[in-house]
Amino acid sequence: MISLTINGKKKNLDLDPETPLLWVLRDELGLTGTKFGCGAQLCGACTVHLNGKPVRSCGTPLSQAAGHYVLTIEALHFTHVGKLVQKIWLENDVPQCGYCQSGQIMSATALLTQNKSPSDAEIDAAMSGNVCRCGTYNQIRAAIKDASAALGGRR
Amino acid sequence: MKAAFRPSRRGFLKASAATGGGLVIGFVLPAAGRLAEAAQPFSPSAYLRIAASGRVTVVCGLSEMGQGVLTAIPMLVAEELDADWTKVRVEQAPVDKAFANPMFGIQATGGSASVRGFWEPMRKAGAAAREMLVAAAAATWKAKPADCRTVKGIVLHKSGRRLSYARLVARASKQPVPADPKLKDPKHFVILGQDLKRLDTPPKVNGSAKFGLDVRLPGMLTAVLTRAPVLGGKALSFDDSKTRAVPGVKQVLRTPHGVAVLADGYWAAKKGRDVLEIKWDDGPHAGLSSDDISKRLTDATALPGKVGRDEGNLATATVPAKTLEAVYEAPYLAHACMEPMNCTAWVKPGEVEIWAGTQSQGPTQGILGQVASVDPGKVKVHTMYLGGGFGRRSAPDFTIDATILSKLSGRPVKLVYSREDDMRAYYYRPASVTRFSAGLDAGGKPLSLRARVASPSIMEGSGFMKLPPNGVDRFALEGVQDLPYDIPNLRVEYSQQEPGVQVWFWRSVGHSQNIFFSESFVDELAHAAGKDPFEFRRALLAKQPRYKGVLELAAEKAGWGTPPPAGLQRGIAVAQSFGSYVAEVVEASVADDGRVKVERVVAAVDCGMTVNPEIIRRQIESAIVYGLSAALYGRITFKDGKVEQGNFDSYPVLRINEMPRVEVHIVPSGEKPGGIGEPGLPALAPALTGAIFAATGKRIRRLPIDPDMLKKA
Numbered sequence: 126m127i128s129l130t131i132n133g134k135k136k137n138l139d140l141d142p143e144t145p146l147l148w149v150l151r152d153e154l155g156l157t158g159t160k161f162g163c164g165a166q167l168c169g170a171c172t173v174h175l176n177g178k179p180v181r182s183c184g185t186p187l188s189q190a191a192g193h194y195v196l197t198i199e200a201l202h203f204t205h206v207g208k209l210v211q212k213i214w215l216e217n218d219v220p221q222c223g224y225c226q227s228g229q230i231m232s233a234t235a236l237l238t239q240n241k242s243p244s245d246a247e248i249d250a251a252m253s254g255n256v257c258r259c260g261t262y263n264q265i266r267a268a269i270k271d272a273s274a275a276l277g278g279r280r
Numbered sequence: 281m282k283a284a285f286r287p288s289r290r291g292f293l294k295a296s297a298a299t300g301g302g303l304v305i306g307f308v309l310p311a312a313g314r315l316a317e318a319a320q321p322f323s324p325s326a327y328l329r330i331a332a333s334g335r336v337t338v339v340c341g342l343s344e345m346g347q348g349v350l351t352a353i354p355m356l357v358a359e360e361l362d363a364d365w366t367k368v369r370v371e372q373a374p375v376d377k378a379f380a381n382p383m384f385g386i387q388a389t390g391g392s393a394s395v396r397g398f399w400e401p402m403r404k405a406g407a408a409a410r411e412m413l414v415a416a417a418a419a420t421w422k423a424k425p426a427d428c429r430t431v432k433g434i435v436l437h438k439s440g441r442r443l444s445y446a447r448l449v450a451r452a453s454k455q456p457v458p459a460d461p462k463l464k465d466p467k468h469f470v471i472l473g474q475d476l477k478r479l480d481t482p483p484k485v486n487g488s489a490k491f492g493l494d495v496r497l498p499g500m501l502t503a504v505l506t507r508a509p510v511l512g513g514k515a516l517s518f519d520d521s522k523t524r525a526v527p528g529v530k531q532v533l534r535t536p537h538g539v540a541v542l543a544d545g546y547w548a549a550k551k552g553r554d555v556l557e558i559k560w561d562d563g564p565h566a567g568l569s570s571d572d573i574s575k576r577l578t579d580a581t582a583l584p585g586k587v588g589r590d591e592g593n594l595a596t597a598t599v600p601a602k603t604l605e606a607v608y609e610a611p612y613l614a615h616a617c618m619e620p621m622n623c624t625a626w627v628k629p630g631e632v633e634i635w636a637g638t639q640s641q642g643p644t645q646g647i648l649g650q651v652a653s654v655d656p657g658k659v660k661v662h663t664m665y666l667g668g669g670f671g672r673r674s675a676p677d678f679t680i681d682a683t684i685l686s687k688l689s690g691r692p693v694k695l696v697y698s699r700e701d702d703m704r705a706y707y708y709r710p711a712s713v714t715r716f717s718a719g720l721d722a723g724g725k726p727l728s729l730r731a732r733v734a735s736p737s738i739m740e741g742s743g744f745m746k747l748p749p750n751g752v753d754r755f756a757l758e759g760v761q762d763l764p765y766d767i768p769n770l771r772v773e774y775s776q777q778e779p780g781v782q783v784w785f786w787r788s789v790g791h792s793q794n795i796f797f798s799e800s801f802v803d804e805l806a807h808a809a810g811k812d813p814f815e816f817r818r819a820l821l822a823k824q825p826r827y828k829g830v831l832e833l834a835a836e837k838a839g840w841g842t843p844p845p846a847g848l849q850r851g852i853a854v855a856q857s858f859g860s861y862v863a864e865v866v867e868a869s870v871a872d873d874g875r876v877k878v879e880r881v882v883a884a885v886d887c888g889m890t891v892n893p894e895i896i897r898r899q900i901e902s903a904i905v906y907g908l909s910a911a912l913y914g915r916i917t918f919k920d921g922k923v924e925q926g927n928f929d930s931y932p933v934l935r936i937n938e939m940p941r942v943e944v945h946i947v948p949s950g951e952k953p954g955g956i957g958e959p960g961l962p963a964l965a966p967a968l969t970g971a972i973f974a975a976t977g978k979r980i981r982r983l984p985i986d987p988d989m990l991k992k993a
Contacts, residue, residue: 157490160618161493162619167928167929198487199488214485215482220346222667223483223667224618252936254935256928258616258618258668263939
């Protein structure tokens with residue numbers, strides 16, 4: 126039995142500890158907002174927060190999350206920065222197909238939580254693990270900058 | 281989009297009172313089904329509902345893959361309905377003949393054809409409803425309809441009386457449906473041409489949007505399917521003893537296309553597959569290699585092919601002062617949609633139900649009817665959001681295999697491709713080689729041009745088209761055959777070569793490689809003539825105002841003719857595809873180690889009348905990114921019959937740190953709308969390689985761009 130907190134709720138899971146967190150979320154708990162893109166930590170579609178830090182859930186075994194706090198897109202609006210990032214993503218109409226956007230938003234929120242005034246280079250560093258095949262990168266960058274401004278970051 | 285699972289609303293006769301007292305408008309698309317189903321009786325279907333609350337629901341039969349169709353189609357209806365946009369929502373339609381795109385007679389999304397196909401029918405649906413609402417109001421007031429007008433969901437009489445659509449729906453549904461409702465003069469558009477927000481954004485920022493992969497059914501198994509690693513191979517035998525020992529694995533099934541592991545969830549299925557031992561017979565393509573394919577295509581261009589275009593006479597053309605010959609090559613490409621292919625199927629007695637992100641609802645019905653031996657009309661297709669399409673999701677492999685697995689297992693089955701499965705499942709953009717030869721006169725004007733294209737045929741590989749009697753695949757030649765430049769002697773030939781790779785439609789199809797070929801070669805001609813690449817094109821496009829218009833606009837906005845920023849060089853290219861004209865100027869640098877960096881892309885687009893300019897700008901930008909990924913990195917290669925790429929490490933795509941600034945300028949136009957999902961792609965590669973030529977003097981004739989070739993010695 127593995128215990129962890131997911132979106133504020135304590136979960137006791139009787140699963141193979143090697144199971145990637147991604148499939149625990151999607152197949153066991155029905156939290157399908159976290160996406161499967163590559164299974165190899167190459168695309169970022171599965172990004173969630175583990176104790177506030179962005180991790181690729183496809184490469185995070187359940188055992189590694191034991192005793193820790195997992196936050197997914199479904200509960201991101203309970204955080205101040207996450208709610209703001211989602212609002213700005215909506216206002217800016219960032220998504221196209223939308224499939225990568227949960228991961229993009231989770232990565233962007235983690236970045237802005239830690240650094241409310243990211244430079245372009247810092248945005249590149251934090252976001253280059255998240256692939257978007259529709260090419261919304263410029264809208265993502267603009268939304269991060271808008272969120273930064275709304276958080277009182279230096280321009 | 282919450283209503284994606286709603287039952288189909290079939291069989292409405294013209295107008296009827298919907299459950300809940302609303303107005304429903306159905307109508308027959310003028311040319312629907314004309315290709316395959318001319319003898320069928322017409323079958324009206326519901327496109328539009330107005331609820332007694334005043335809420336307007338547009339039912340859209342097209343697939344949303346990021347291109348904005350779930351916003352564009354409602355805008356068409358809302359404009360002519362004079363709807364209050366804040367009350368408009370959209371619902372995904374079931375599969376039904378009435379949702380066939382009039383451009384191809386089937387229900388499918390592709391070919392940048394959604395707005396082009398539905399521009400008139402959807403506006404007519406809105407206009408018909410508006411006329412019925414006006415008639416109902418006029419009858420209530422005992423007034424003349426001509427004395428009424430409509431604005432934002434309200435009918436107004438000249439006397440000042442007013443009634444909201446909400447209050448009129450019951451009476452309006454008793455009005456006859458006008459046969460030929462009057463459409464607005466475009467100068468009175470208030471919704472079309474506006475940057476309205478997309479209707480599908482809210483669920484895409486909170487994780488609630490349901491893609492195919494997110495479908496969960498009671499009793500469902502998740503399947504992974506191991507296909508033959510070589511196309512045409514067969515499983516000889518397999519040992520599943522270890523697989524069956526993996527907790528959660530329920531069934532191991534041999535199918536016509538491989539061996540599948542079905543389990544409680546993806547992880548168990550994958551673990552089971554990892555220990556599955558399969559012996560393969562690789563079949564006739566075991567020796568397939570990219571080098572051999574390349575040689576075969578190149579050799580084929582040395583010989584005459586089937587003639588796609590022939591103007592003037594190459595043989596008797598005036599003796600040129602200068603001749604050029606060049607061979608261009610493009611590789612096979614995977615689509616690499618963010619969402620790997622998947623489908624959930626449930627085969628029940630006499631019927632099939634699937635949930636999938638598909639671009640191809642209509643054909644899917646027929647195909648799955650055959651697979652499951654049921655009447656095609658008994659195949660229900662629930663269209664989910666598509667995590668990228670780019671043509672890939674019009675292929676039938678994932679829906680067929682999911683259906684087979686449900687039939688064999690007796691359970692609802694979600695078939696999931698791993699990223700590697702997805703990348704190695706074929707359905708590639710064809711590899712292609714084109715050999716050009718041309719002659720210039722003493723003044724540098726082109727006298728003659730011949731292009732010989734060798735590539736596999738998408739038409740023949742598609743399974744639903746046939747090569748025409750002249751043997752020319754139009755997809756293999758589009759972008760070369762329609763070369764717009766004023767060249768008096770011109771011949772374009774095609775040689776069909778089939779190395780054994782399944783080919784398919786890939787964003788912008790033949791234009792994706794052919795515009796790279798033809799525009800690069802035109803660039804070569806410009807340099808051979810000693811002319812500026814922009815001025816050279818412009819002079820040869822005097823009779824092509826729309827090409828010339830975008831070319832001039834892109835050049836002007838990019839500052840063509842002024843010195844580029846330090847370290848950068850510019851290239852330019854122009855293309856027409858899917859009824860839209862796009863020119864692009866690329867500013868790029870080439871580092872000493874040969875690495876190419878694109879800093880800025882300026883695009884000009886003439887796509888006729890616009891529906892939503894912001895979506896147009898985003899789609900052009902999207903296509904630029906897709907084209908740039910392909911130009912820099914895209915390549916599927918074969919060794920010993922097997923695909924060498926598998927994931928985003930071996931098949932890299934553009935990331936945010938490589939993203940150029942993009943500016944998109946739209947030419948104001950009163951022409952009928954052109955397509956927009958694909959036309960931004962073709963000009964990118966040749967504009968980029970033009971910039972590379974300006975920077976290095978080296979001409980890239982083969983994609984993807986090889987940095988080694990550009991290294992400083």
